[in-house]
Amino acid sequence: MADPAPGTAAPGFTGLGVSPGRAAGPVMTMAGPPVLPEPRPVLDAEAETAVVGKALETVAADLRRRSATARKRTSGDGGAAEILDALAMMADDPMLREEAEQGVRDGLDAAHALDSAFTRHREALAALGGYLGERAADLDDLKHRAVAGALGVPMPGLPAPGHPYVLLAEDLSPADTAGLGADVLALVTERGGPTSHTAILARGRGLPAVVACAGITGLADGTYISVDGTSGEIGVDVTEEEAARIRERDREERARLAATSGPGRTADGYPVKLLLNIGSAADLRPGGEGVGLFRTEFLFLDRKQAPSFAEQVTAYAEVFGQAAHVVVRTLDAGTDKPLPFLGLAPEHNPALGIRGLRVDRVLPGVLDTQLDAIAEAARQTGAEAWVMAPMVTTPAEAAGFAERARARGVHRVGVMIEVPAAALQADRILEYVDFLSIGTNDLSQYTFAADRQHAALADLLDPAQPALLRLVGACAEAGRAAGKPVGVCGEAAGDPVLAPVLAGLGVTSLSMAPVCVPAVRDALSRHTLEECRERARAATA
Structure with missing residues (x-):
């Protein structure tokens, strides 16, 4: 068998590539759950x-x-x-x-x-x-x-064959994905989507990953396969020598990308800022030009009471003191992301209910405290904090948030575009705010009426869908007309194939997991702005 060329794979399976890179090696399948025995009589209830x-x-x-x-x-x-x-x-x-x-x-x-x-x-x-x-x-x-x-049996866990392997599973839990060792070459799962925890954590670790790959767990342990985390192609019956060559080429490519540095630029010098998505100061890494998405909800996650004003100031100041440019997203929570201290009532359809900025309708004090803490942290560090609200739907909501933020000392105010109604009124929204940030994960879900975790609908959630790109382009055009920046901070921003398309649509910044920055920087540097625009025209056709 001839060695597959870079970027291709021997005939086999196809899934959804969610974390770029290529790998090859023998497969090991995740062990199943414990077998529940027949019920037994309870002799001692206590x-x-x-x-x-x-x-x-x-x-x-x-x-x-x-x-x-x-x-x-x-x-x-x-x-x-x-x-x-x-x-x-x-x-x-x-x-x-x-x-x-x-x-x-x-x-x-x-x-x-x-x-x-x-x-x-x-x-x-x-x-x-x-x-x-x-x-x-x-x-x-x-x-x-x-x-x-x-x-009294061992907890479900990862295989430990004593050699590098490609992990196969029906699905992976966050606990399993977070515990992956250096012996795991790549991940392939039968379920999952582009915004599943498997996908997000694999990208954060720099592991090639393919999800929604039906039938993959039917392969026998020890079968050699190749994995393309960009195209989603799985080559089967790869020889051990071919696998070694694929891994070596991937190592060489990663080393080449890691050696790149500097700001994001097209081949002819057009700037596209490369920013980082973080949850705390611990996530900051060199290579980005600042932070495009500071997810503040991670500060609130394990709390039965909201963090105090002082705690929030400390957490925000720690980030402001280490990054030149920081965009803070106010608490993105609600009944779809339940936090005990909010005390919100259950809803029949939480994805369409009280979430993001809408929490302010019932608990305005939470946002007020957070805005005060952000402003104080910026004052203490001398930083210029950019603050944006999630799940904004109407110009009136944008205007109300901007007024609240500015009254508390926040001078650069923006909103996230995650709802089609907001994308369609981007020009009106920009009359009230200073910038837009497009969250492609939720914008995909709401545009295509497809649950972002539904493996069978993964094709609809592909950020390369023309309808989604047209909404991104409409926001970017509104930004150009208003002279205000428009960025993308969804998972699409870290895709080196999509990066030139987004630049061609007029997006001014891309915010991603730190590990994605080198490949995106390289992809932009290989195309002129006009070539990016041509790719954007083709992608939206």
């Missing part, structure tokens, strides 16, 4: 209840240990620590524990009581769809871990 509590506490403690390990890494982890903290909080949910304990009182042994409680919670979340639908999948992993603890 002892069985104690097993339930111990199992949940062990799961939460293990997740917090993994979170601490993720925070110590010297390379970006794609927000792994914050995600693991959120999962630990789910395992600690007193309502979940009470339901499992009630199962014991009803005559179930600990393992079956946990299985039943998790299953009911999962069904309730899955019915809500949107972000909570994704959390339902996370509950599956927590259930397997808790049931394993109750049964």
Whole structure:
């Protein structure tokens, strides 16, 4: 068999490429969940209840240990620590524990009581769809871990064959993805989408990854395959020698990209700022020109009470003191991203309910405190903070937010464009704010009426869809007319194939995971502005 050329693969499977790079090697398939035995009589309800509590506490403690390990890494982890903290909080949910304990009182042994409680919670979340639908999948992993603890068997974990391998799985939990070692060459899953935790964490680690690849777990362990994390192509029956050559070419390409430096520019010098997406100061890395998305909700995730004004000032000042340019997104939460301290009522369709800026309709004090803290942190550090609100839909909402922010001492105010209605009125919105930042993840979901976590709809969520790019282009055109910057901070911004297209549409900045910066910088440098515009015209045709 001839060695596949760079960027191609031997015939095999095709999925959705979500993290660029190429890799090849023998596959290992993730072990399945623990087998639940037949129910057994409960002879001591008190002892069985104690097993339930111990199992949940062990799961939460293990997740917090993994979170601490993720925070110590010297390379970006794609927000792994914050995600693991959120999962630990789910395992600690007193309502979940009470339901499992009630199962014991009803005559179930600990393992079956946990299985039943998790299953009911999962069904309730899955019915809500949107972000909570994704959390339902996370509950599956927590259930397997808790049931394993109750049964006294090892928790589900990653293969450890003693050699580098390509990991195959039906899906990967955030806990598994965050715990990947250096022996994992690439990830391929049957489920997942472009904004799933697997995709986001793989990009943060710089691991080639392909999701929504039907049938891939049918391969026998030890089969050699090649993985193209850009095209989504999986080559099968690759020889060991071919795999070694593919890995060597990928190492050479990564070394070449890592040697690049400087600001984002097209081949003829047109500037496109390359910014970073972060959750805290710990995520800051060299190579970017500042921060295009500071996700402040990670400060709130594991809290039963909102962080104080002083805590927020400290967290924001730590970032402002280390980056020349920072765009802060105010709290992006609500019933689709539940935070206990908000106390919001459940909704039938949370993705279309109280979330993002809409939380201010019922809890205005949360935004006021955050804006005051951002302004104070900027004052203490001498930084010029740019602040934007998520889930803005109308010009009136943009005007109201801008007025509130400026009254509290924030001078550069913008909004995120995540709703088609906002994209279609970008020119009106720019009458009130200083900049726009396009969140392509949610804009895709709402444009195509496709749950961003639904593997069967992954093609609709592809950021290269012409309808989505036309909305991006409309926002960029409004920015040009107003003389104001328009950036992209969704996952599309870190795609080196799409970067020239976005530049050609008129986007002035791209914000991404730190690991994506070298490839995007290189992609822009290979095309003139006119070539980027030609690519944009072709992509939207």
